[in-house]
Amino acid sequence: MAAPTPTRPRRRGHDPESVLSIAVHVFNERGYDGTSMEDLARALGVTKSAIYYHVPGKEQLLGRALDRALDGLFAMVADERAAAGPAIERLEWVVRQSVRILVDRLPYVTLLLRVRGNSVTEQAALERRREFDRFISRLVKEAAADGSLRPDVDPALVTRLLFGTVNSIAEWYEPARGNASPDDLADALLKMAFNGLRSRPAAQG
Amino acid sequence: MAAPTPTRPRRRGHDPESVLSIAVHVFNERGYDGTSMEDLARALGVTKSAIYYHVPGKEQLLGRALDRALDGLFAMVADERAAAGPAIERLEWVVRQSVRILVDRLPYVTLLLRVRGNSVTEQAALERRREFDRFISRLVKEAAADGSLRPDVDPALVTRLLFGTVNSIAEWYEPARGNASPDDLADALLKMAFNGLRSRPAAQG
Incomplete structure (x- = not known):
């Protein structure tokens, strides 16, 4: 093919x-x-x-490809919008940007998500992924500590589920197929994860 | 190994x-x-x-393994708790059961999620997966139609994101590693997806 x-x-x-x-x-x-x-x-x-x-060589290409995905994530981590303001809003911004990066760099992120650590290059990529996860984890804990995150869920589990949801987009999203735009996709994900799928009587009037 | x-x-x-x-x-x-x-x-x-x-033969084993995952999902679809009651509650029940099936049959579901349709056996499994997706999709649409699902998200996108979240558990969950119990996992997922991660002022007093 x-x-x-x-x-x-x-x-x-x-x-x-x-x-x-x-x-x-x-x-x-x-x-x-x-x-x-x-x-x-x-x-x-x-x-x-x-x-x-x-x-x-093959592994050099792999390294460059994985960096393409990871550099996008770390540019976001270094952005001031990830550092200033209420934790829950920074978390929402980071999730939204992560969806955009995933869609913009879909083949690179797809490759990254399949890495299992079978070589030095893969292990280095996994270490950067873990560093990113720790950043998210700290953000979730901050939001839990300031009371903006619901108190009855484990922050570690929230981190897993939230980024599990983001990453799952790589399994089905095909921009050419007329799927939702990246912004609509991020909107739907944020509404579901942060405000919930159940309609709220108060908001409905 | x-x-x-x-x-x-x-x-x-x-x-x-x-x-x-x-x-x-x-x-x-x-x-x-x-x-x-x-x-x-x-x-x-x-x-x-x-x-x-x-x-x-190898393919016969694959077929039996994929049926192990799919039979679990279809037994749930046939259960009366998936058929009676408000759509949003049936949807929540189905999501909770899906998490349980995924954890109970983790290696089988993991295998199913990797199927790409490379043989008759894989194509048959994909067709059963699509049938399951259509069932979920109908349930989401019912919940949207009766007003229990927030009206500002596309039901098709909700189906994708909701089961993307469930399926992502297969990427990291290891029961032996002291991860959350299946019930705690399902609780956290349902809280996030149906009620949202943001704490609600009213509920906080």
Whole structure:
């Protein structure tokens, strides 16, 4: 399925960006461990010997791809909107941004979510994911401490469930298929998770 | 890691239940496509030629494993508690039961969630999953129609997000690790999704 149509002339030159994008597509389709350099060469439309001109190695591509996802998350963590204001509002902002990053960088985040730690590169990515989780966890605890989070749920469980919901979007979301826009998607998720699906008599009039 | 300790004598006979349980463990660890009959023989502690005495074939085991997950979900759909009463309460009950089934049958549900439709058996399982999704979707629409679901979210999106949250539990839940009990887990998920994480001033006094 990843093989190019033989009638169309192939581009011989690939910039690093298109190499990365094509490689991530192949990784997601075949699994990283199931992808050979030959598979990558085929998808890029270059010979098996020419692939090393474009790519030093598979794991280096994996590292770059995982950084693409993780850098997005850490840019958000460093944003002042994640640092100032009531904890519950910062948490909502972070969840909304996480949905946007997931949608914007869907193949990269999808790859990240499948990482199990089978190599040094994967372990480094998992460590960055855990660092992100600790950031979220602190935010949830802050919101619990200042009374803006309901007191009868365990903050650790909230962190898991909240980001489980965000990450589950990668399982089904296909922007090309006319799914909800990223903003509508984030709105629906925030309404469900922070205000609940049950309609409120008071709000209904 | 799946190889048995050589010092312990191996059981030569396996009942169908233990064959299935061991096979599903191997499928989840290596991926179904990456598992050979030889891998299964090794995990069962039998010779490569003896494996066919226990197992007619890999795909038959896959089918039985996926049915184990799906039969649980459809038994719930057929239960009267899924059919009688206000739609929103039936929906809550179904979500709670889904969490229980996921935890009770964790390896089987994990396997089901990874199915992509690569064979007749996988396609049949996906069709049953879609049937289950349609059942949930109808329930969400009923709750929207009777006014018990907040009116400002798309029922189709709610179905996706709600079961995305439930299914995400399979990514991290390990009963042996002292995680929350299935009931605490279901409680937290229901509180978040149906009533929201934000504390309510009225409820706080």
